[in-house]
Amino acid sequence: MIDTAYFLALFYISLRLTAFFLAVDMFFPTGTPRILKGVLGLFMSFIVLGIVTNMIFLAAKFAGSWMDFHVGFMMTSIIDPATDTQATLLGNLNYMVATLLFFMVNGHHLVINSLIKSFNILPIGTSIIYQDNMMRVIEIIIKCFVLGVKMAIPLVLVILITDLCLALITRTVPTIPVMLFGLPIKFLLGIFTYVLLLPMIFKLMTTAIDNLPGIFENLISIAQAIPIFFVFADDKDGKTEEATPKKLSDAKKKGQVARSKDVNVAVTMVVCTFVVMAFSNLLGKTMKEITIYFLSFEKLNHFNELTINNWIITGIFNCGKVIMVFAVPIMIAGIVASIMQTGLIFTKEPIKFSLGKLKPKNGFKQIFSKRSLLNLSKNVAVVIVISYVAYLFIRDNYKEILTIYNLTFPSMVLEIKNLVIDIFKKICLILIVIAAIDFYFQKKLHKKEMRMTKQEVKDEYKNMEGDPKIKSKQKQKQREIGMQRMMQSVANATVVITNPTHLAIALKYEEGKDGAPVVVGKGADYVALKIKNIAKENEVPIVENKPLARLMYERVEIDQEIPQDLYQGVAEILAVVMKLKK
Template sequence: MAENEDGTEKSEEPSQKKLDDARQKGQIPRSRELTTLMLTLSAALFLFAYGGVMMADLVALMTDGLSFDRDIAFDVQKQFSLIGSLIVQAIYMILPFVLLMVLLALISPTLLGGWAFSAQAMAPKLSKLNPISGIKRMFSMNALVELFKALAKFSLVLSIASYFLYITFAEVLGLGLEPLHSALAHAGVIIIQAFIFVSLGLLVVAIVDVPFQLWNHTRQLKMTKQEVKEEYKQQEGNPEVKGRIRQVQREMSQRRMMQQVPEADVVITNPTHFAVALKYDPENMQEPMVLAMGVDFMAAQIRTIAQANNISIIQAPPLARALYYNAEVDRPIPYDLFKAVAQVLAYVYQLKQNGKADAVDFSKVAIPENMKTE
């Protein structure tokens, strides 16, 4: 199990933020064995497909370079011209192979961990120039693993190469007895076969190395329980700070809510525990709106403001509880409570117009079953 320098155990899997931060720093899984395999195998396949053409071009190039007239032999300018022409032909001959190798050298390292382009990842790290740090890396566990891998890879490739040389030894000796063109073609075939054999050996190494690099990358980024907690605090915010923010938001909401109470048409109460302030403007509203609501101390404040502004206070305990538990401030009342609220508003409007109204017992106002509360 991975541990910090202070001995704390890294038992937790790395978070997505830890993985993203590591990528920004250029710390991503890489497998040099996979890159080597891709280069070697691609070179073998390329030579298998176009080796014959390249060999024929090479023979023609050597023939042209070694066969020239007497005039060229005694004319330096013509010699330079011939050499330049041969160089251009040689470049054109090997250019496809070189471009393929360069392209694979750029792409192969990204097959495992992807690209990592960032200023932090590409910035030079002066710590790598520190000789003490270099010595520590030389004798670290990763260095020992890399040494073991190098020895294992060398032994495997040496074994494969030795076996291939053993089974083709007679063919290699026979090349000297063949005509030039036939020997060159035969040598090309042997080289391609050697590439394929070595690639198969590297395939075994890559199959072992890729899972190891992924596992090792995850192991290095594992986190302690304390690190997980600290990261959570950073992402979600300190619980105490968040609690204070929520408290301030509630206080601001309550002040704004209280400022709207004087605009209400009626305040429906429990009569002491709940209070809900409603407003209805038939010309501008399709349904009554809840301006404020509260319980206990907040309800008392709503009633006080209502009394100070001559707003009707109606005692309707079932309706007050239903509104408090089912309605929201600055939102229309629930549709199922329209009928009950309409009775209250009709009574209030009658009071405003006539100064009096028929007595109504709102404690018995009908409340739909789905709106009732205990």
């Protein structure tokens, strides 16, 4: 007999291990078959859609739980049979109401139709799991939270006002036992208010359910052919064009340049090592002089205000001398390292106040960006490497460190100096290698971030042609000139066909010269009125024909011949006009 529990357990184990290995880039590189990526992408995409749908019901449950907290029903909890979880009274009631409404308003039909349409908008093999869509999912979760707050806030305010009134009563008449009748009052008032709020809850839930197809379409419609998320290694966002010199120049003005912090760290560490090697004797000599000066018993014989001032000045001078010897070279090294990478840049953009920097959405984008992931990996690698180098150094010099107490003080100082310089040299070599690698990747990542879409390149080219305001004025002037020319042509038209009030089309036809009637002018409303006035002034016949006027206005542009299917109607009008002229 086959034990199905064995196979079920085996399936759960394989599912857990598969999810782990697919979530780690090291086990899921770019060479992974696209079929596997497509399967996982579709699986995760519809998990996201399911979570979004479930958020509406969770919002209703949250609203009910919040109501229970203030009314006092939190003491009563029941098991929700639908989810097999412990829930409060109104929370469970709200959840069941939301479920009932979902089926009453045919929400299941809306969801099924949306899922069917998703295969037309989102081809099989593609996914919606990428950074911008995750931001939209977070926005939807926030909106669902707001939905829950909207459901509960009226009742919460009523209970808070009731609590305030009861507190005032207790303060005014302390002998009244508010605790005895306060809770029943809140029970009754809470239930009464909840019943009154049911229509509002129905409306909010119905609106949220009706918006589900729109939410699905928004999430799916902007999906890329290849998703970018931590699970996937590909990174395509439509920016395929290299950055133009103008964009690079604008980015540099804003301080957006390729820059590696590890280069600064490596350069300053190298300079610090040289400073220790060159000025360690000066440091020891100065510290010795300061110690002797302050511990001299001669100073205690003349202990007064002047002596204290001299001590302070001497101490500040000697300490400042030592600090400056070490600080100035390191400071200069940091400045030189920055200039080596970016050149001289003076910009106020990084320190300018901007409300956009306070948006949580932007913060999430920075946290979950590829650059943040790269920096995190790099920092972890640096910590591991330096820790390992320090471990090796301590292991190799363990005996010397333990027996250093046997040395005389001058020899001890010299031994400590040699140990410090030795480990500094090793760390410098490691930091130089890490800085070179990081600088290369920062340049590459910056170049990739600066890429532009084809539309951005076109827009930049258009903007470079001239100021948009000037171009707008030029276009307006061109329209005015075109309008003047059209009105001049109307004066020489053969006939004007009207709607009769909203549309006017001026036709010109000279027998034997023109192959077909030509539209020399057309317009609606005010322009149509102007065309008719000019036609009257120049004794151009005006004929009313609504269908023909509407067709020519929609299908024929100015200075174009009318199409063949309109020949019959126009010919009849021209025949009448010719007879009138004769």
